[in-house]
Amino acid sequence: xxxxxxxxxxxxxxxxxxxxxxxxxxxxxxxxxxxxxxxxxxxxxxxxxxxxxxxxxxxxxxxxxxxxxxxxxxxxxxxxxxxxxxxxxxxxxxxxxxxxxxxxxxxxxxxxxxx
Amino acid sequence: xxxxxxxxxxxxxxxxxxxxxxxxxxxxxxxxxxxxxxxxxxxxxxxxxxxxxxxxxxxxxxxxxxxxxxxxxxxxxxxxxxxxxxxxxxxxxxxxxxxxxxxxxxxxxxxxx
Numbered sequence: 676x677x678x679x680x681x682x683x684x685x686x687x688x689x690x691x692x693x694x695x696x697x698x699x700x701x702x703x704x705x706x707x708x709x710x711x712x713x714x715x716x717x718x719x720x721x722x723x724x725x726x727x728x729x730x731x732x733x734x735x736x737x738x739x740x741x742x743x744x745x746x747x748x749x750x751x752x753x754x755x756x757x758x759x760x761x762x763x764x765x766x767x768x769x770x771x772x773x774x775x776x777x778x779x780x781x782x783x784x785x786x787x788x789x790x
Numbered sequence: 791x792x793x794x795x796x797x798x799x800x801x802x803x804x805x806x807x808x809x810x811x812x813x814x815x816x817x818x819x820x821x822x823x824x825x826x827x828x829x830x831x832x833x834x835x836x837x838x839x840x841x842x843x844x845x846x847x848x849x850x851x852x853x854x855x856x857x858x859x860x861x862x863x864x865x866x867x868x869x870x871x872x873x874x875x876x877x878x879x880x881x882x883x884x885x886x887x888x889x890x891x892x893x894x895x896x897x898x899x900x901x902x903x
Contacts (some may be wrong), residue, residue, distance in 0.1 A: 688805045707889045718794070718881055718894030719833075726889055765833070771889045775821065776846040780833040 681781040688756045689789050695753040696784045698766030699746045701726045708749040709767040710740055713783070723750060736760070738756060756788045792816075794895035796882050802901045808870040809897045813882030814863055823883040823892060824857055824867050833881075839865065872902045
């Protein structure tokens with residue numbers, strides 16, 4: 676069965692500092708991996724995805740994520756955090772050979788960026 | 791592009807009443823999804839359609855829930871009768887992408903008293 680874990684409920688970082696939001700996954704075969712962001716009272720917004728190829732994926736708003744197959748991780752990173760990055764971040768995984776019903780979302784990590 | 795449009799944004803109803811949530815997907819998208827988000831259970835897939843046909847409804851909680859997609863530009867999620875435990879935010883999402891890049895609506899917050 677596919678699963679994704681976001682070990683931190685909340686991440687606190689000061690504006691201008693680098694940020695990392697962690698995600699590990701379990702899936703049979705090769706994965707599709709995603710990061711989404713949710714602002715208060717809004718729907719989820721797609722940030723980036725890994726399908727195949729380069730392990731470093733760049734996405735919207737300066738975010739990037741690194742796929743690490745040996746550690747089964749897909750951590751979200753940004754070199755310099757902004758207060759406006761404060762939101763709820765979701766990691767999601769789906770096996771390449773599975774249907775959409777197998778797209779599994781993590782429980783979310785709240786990112787708080789202080790001025 | 792207007793994005794995925796959901797209505798109503800907020801619904802407060804009493805137990806036993808029928809609730810209908812509506813969704814207009816992005817034009818040209820051939821997949822449509824209904825998700826439910828709660829603090830306890832996170833984000834759960836209820837049902838999804840491909841080309842207006844339901845593909846997987848294994849996430850629908852019980853017979854009180856039903857979903858339809860009569861055409862490519864409209865879908866409904868109906869709860870009859872509603873119960874307090876149905877209180878949640880219901881999201882509709884659509885996509886053309888076959889990997890999992892979904893476009894979510896703003897959600898419908900349902901409160902059943």
